[in-house]
Structure formats: structure tokens, C-alpha cells
Amino acid sequence: MAILEKELDANTGKKVLLTANYVHLNKVCVCLLKYLLGVKHAKGIYIAVDRPYTYTSRLLTKQGVPQENLFYLDAISNLSSEPIQKAKNAELINGPFCSTVLEEALAKLTNNGGRMNDVDFVFLDNLTVMLNYMDDKCLFGFLGQFVIKLSKEGRTLTFTMVDKAAHPKVYAMAKQNCDVEIEIQGEWLRN
Amino acid sequence: MASKLSRLASGIPGLDSMMEGGFPFPSTVLVAGSAGTGKTTFALQFLSQGAKDGEQGLFFTTLSEPTQWMLRFVSGFEFIDKDTFGKEIQYVELGTFLRSERDPERILDFIEDHITEVMPQRIVIDPVTVLGELLEDNYRAFLYDLTTRLKNWQSTTILTGEVLPTQPYPVEVSYIVDGILVLSYEIAPEGGRRKYLEILKMRGTNHMTGKHLVDISVKGFTVQPGLR
Numbered sequence: 001m002a003i004l005e006k007e008l009d010a011n012t013g014k015k016v017l018l019t020a021n022y023v024h025l026n027k028v029c030v031c032l033l034k035y036l037l038g039v040k041h042a043k044g045i046y047i048a049v050d051r052p053y054t055y056t057s058r059l060l061t062k063q064g065v066p067q068e069n070l071f072y073l074d075a076i077s078n079l080s081s082e083p084i085q086k087a088k089n090a091e092l093i094n095g096p097f098c099s100t101v102l103e104e105a106l107a108k109l110t111n112n113g114g115r116m117n118d119v120d121f122v123f124l125d126n127l128t129v130m131l132n133y134m135d136d137k138c139l140f141g142f143l144g145q146f147v148i149k150l151s152k153e154g155r156t157l158t159f160t161m162v163d164k165a166a167h168p169k170v171y172a173m174a175k176q177n178c179d180v181e182i183e184i185q186g187e188w189l190r191n
Numbered sequence: 192m193a194s195k196l197s198r199l200a201s202g203i204p205g206l207d208s209m210m211e212g213g214f215p216f217p218s219t220v221l222v223a224g225s226a227g228t229g230k231t232t233f234a235l236q237f238l239s240q241g242a243k244d245g246e247q248g249l250f251f252t253t254l255s256e257p258t259q260w261m262l263r264f265v266s267g268f269e270f271i272d273k274d275t276f277g278k279e280i281q282y283v284e285l286g287t288f289l290r291s292e293r294d295p296e297r298i299l300d301f302i303e304d305h306i307t308e309v310m311p312q313r314i315v316i317d318p319v320t321v322l323g324e325l326l327e328d329n330y331r332a333f334l335y336d337l338t339t340r341l342k343n344w345q346s347t348t349i350l351t352g353e354v355l356p357t358q359p360y361p362v363e364v365s366y367i368v369d370g371i372l373v374l375s376y377e378i379a380p381e382g383g384r385r386k387y388l389e390i391l392k393m394r395g396t397n398h399m400t401g402k403h404l405v406d407i408s409v410k411g412f413t414v415q416p417g418l419r
Binding site for chain 1: 195304343344
């Protein structure tokens with residue numbers, strides 16, 4: 001955990017690609033948000049495209065990570081068949097499909113009453129699973145828009161990608177859109 | 192270009208080559224069989240592999256056998272690393288909770304509470320079929336919620352299912368899992384029993400079919416693909 005924090009500290013305000021083995025994703029999420037919310041007291045947005053935001057929220061609660069400064073944008077709850085849980089700090093969109101995510105998600109973030117003004121970080125979790133819902137051309141377009149529309153001096157944009165070796169085109173695209181890649185090693189996540 | 196499935200090594204020699212390198216991750220897999228076919232050994236070997244790979248495992252035992260006795264009887268297997276007990280592999284007595292609790296939501300909450308604390312990549316519920324007897328009409332909905340949530344917690348889960356020798360697998364569970372492995376035995380012509388493993392279902396996976404010979408020895412559970 002200390003090594004990951006050091007890497008994150010050194011790359012504050014940059015576009016950061018976190019690559020990891022899928023089995024480590026839960027811990028990466030907790031470590032990253034524990035650092036940003038608990039240590040740096042930053043304010044941020046978590047974009048959920050892999051599972052309903054409630055799972056991350058519950059995990060963070062159990063792991064003692066404060067969430068007062070975290071806003072969830074959830075692109076998957078409407079597809080999950082689980083009971084929809086609305087909360088003040090969460091907004092649902094209709095699905096991580098190409099036509100939806102490009103327009104609705106970014107519009108909600110950038111036009112929503114100045115919500116983005118004092119946001120220190122945006123965390124997209126995760127790029128690889130988006131391939132289940134859109135083709136690579138659409139994903140490339142989305143990531144480009146994500147970076148262009150959300151970049152701001154001092155703001156950290158983080159996106160995770162799992163199993164990069166299995167998705168070389170997506171990995172190459174992600175590398176083009178980031179300032180730095182942090183390749184998470186399993187041993188960094190051990191307590 | 193679709194997302195390729197991640198895979199998790201099963202820990203069972205011979206099995207991964209039968210299913211494109213391992214279990215999909217995340218997924219839920221039913222390992223069904225009658226008494227003595229090796230379900231619990233299989234499940235422990237799966238968790239032991241995870242411990243070797245630096246992953247965290249969580250073993251929920253229901254009303255089948257107390258953990259102390261289960262561990263005592265399996266401690267002789269070569270794949271068991273006792274240093275992992277209570278650390279990389281954690282044991283939870285779900286059975287004790289089930290003696291007084293029948294509310295499916297509270298049972299799910301109990302399971303999820305442990306999952307969020309431990310953050311396992313591998314989970315075993317041994318056996319899940321006990322819950323059917325306790326939950327009755329709520330069982331199918333419970334299984335649906337359970338398997339959905341287990342995958343959203345980003346783990347691969349083995350659910351063991353007890354069946355009678357004449358029954359291949361518990362039907363209620365079969366509909367909602369991603370994979371079904373059936374463990375069975377036949378009386379050999381020369382006497383004794385031959386044990387088998389069959390992959391009935393593994394979503395997203397080009398897997399071998401038919402029964403394949405199984406050996407359970409001090410080395411643990413081994414499949415011999417192609418040998419019938």
C-alpha cells in the first residue's frame with residue numbers, strides 16, 4: 001500500500017492509467033480511494049461501469065474510507081436487476097452503451113450545476129469491462145472525450161484497466177490518453 | 192472486439208486444460224456430488240491454489256461439518272499449507288448463524304459482511320444445498336441474489352451441492368450458476384469405485400465434455416482428462 005500511495009502522490013494532477021490483474025481490482029479501488037479521500041481529503045467522482053456503485057460504497061464503509069466527498073455516477077445499476085438504491089451522492093445513467101455514455105455521462109458531469117468546479121479527481125472503473133457494451137471505436141472515442149472534457153489543471157484523472165495483455169488495442173489507446181501508467185503489483189496491496 | 196474473460200487457476204491438476212485455462216473470473220461454479228465424491232477436498236484445493244497465488248480465500252461452512260473436524264481430516268493432504276489457515280484462507284461458521292436465522296436478507300448480509308472485511312478473490316460455500324432445506328420457498332430468489340452479489344464482489348465462488356447418487360446435480364442451483372461440475376462414481380468391474388468429474392456447463396468457455404477419471408490421494412484431487 002505504501003508503494004502505491006507513493007506512486008499516486010508523485011502523479012497528482014495527471015492522467016493516470018492503473019493496470020492490474022482483475023483479481024486485484026477490489027483492493028486497487030479501496031487503496032486508491034482510501035488515499036484520495038482519507039489521506040489527501042480530496043473531492044472526487046467515481047464512475048461505475050462494472051457493478052452497481054453500492055458495492056463500492058459498502059466496501060469503502062467497511063474498510064473505513066470516508067465518502068462525504070465522493071460522488072458516484074453509476075452506469076450499471078439500471079442493468080443489474082438489483083434494487084435501485086438512490087442516494088444524495090449518486091446519480092444513475094441508463095447504461096454504459098456507446099450512445100449513452102458519450103453524451104449522458106459527460107453531460108451530467110460537466111453541466112450539472114458546477115459540480116465539476118472543485119473536483120480534485122475523477123476515477124473511471126474500469127476500461128476493460130466497457131468492451132462488453134461497446135466496440136473499440138466507441139470506447140476510443142469515449143476515452144478521448146473523457147480526457148478532453150474533464151481535464152483541468154491540478155485534477156487527477158484515473159482510469160483502471162485489467163488484463164491489458166488480453167486487450168492490446170485498448171491498452172495502446174489508454175496509453176495514448178494518459179500521462180503515466182502505474183502497473184499495480186500484487187504485493188503492493190498486501191497489508 | 193469483446194472483452195476476453197479473465198481466468199482463475201482451479202488448483203486441480205488436469206482440470207484447467209479442460210476449460211481454457213481455469214474458471215472464469217468472476218463467476219459462480221456448482222460442484223455437485225454425493226457423499227464421498229470429493230467436493231470439500233476440491234473446494235479446499237481451489238482455495239489453497241489461491242493462497243499460493245497471493246489471493247485471499249473465504250470458506251463458509253454451513254450445517255455439514257464443524258470446521259475443526261473438517262480441517263483435522265484434510266490436514267494430511269499435501270496441498271494443505273497450515274500457515275494459510277486463518278490468514279490467506281479464512282473460515283466462517285455460517286452454520287451457527289443459520290441455526291437461528293431464516294431471513295434470506297440477513298443471511299446475505301452476514302455473508303457480505305465477511306466479504307467486505309476480507310475482500311476475497313475466492314469463496315467457497317460448503318454446501319449450499321443445506322440452505323434450500325432452511326429457506327424453502329425463498330430458496331430460488333435467495334440463490335439468484337446470492338450469485339449475483341458474489342460476482343459483483345469480484346470473486347470466483349465454488350458452491351458445493353449435495354445430491355443423492357441417483358441425482359446428477361441440485362436443479363434449483365443449476366439455473367443460476369455459471370458452471371456446473373458433477374462428481375460421481377461407478378462400481379468398477381474389478382470391485383471398488385471409480386470416481387469421475389464431468390463439466391456440464393461453463394459459460395463463455397470451450398470445455399471438454401463427458402466423464403473423466405478422478406483420483407483422490409494424499410496429493411489431493413486430480414483429474415485425468417481423456418481417461419474414462
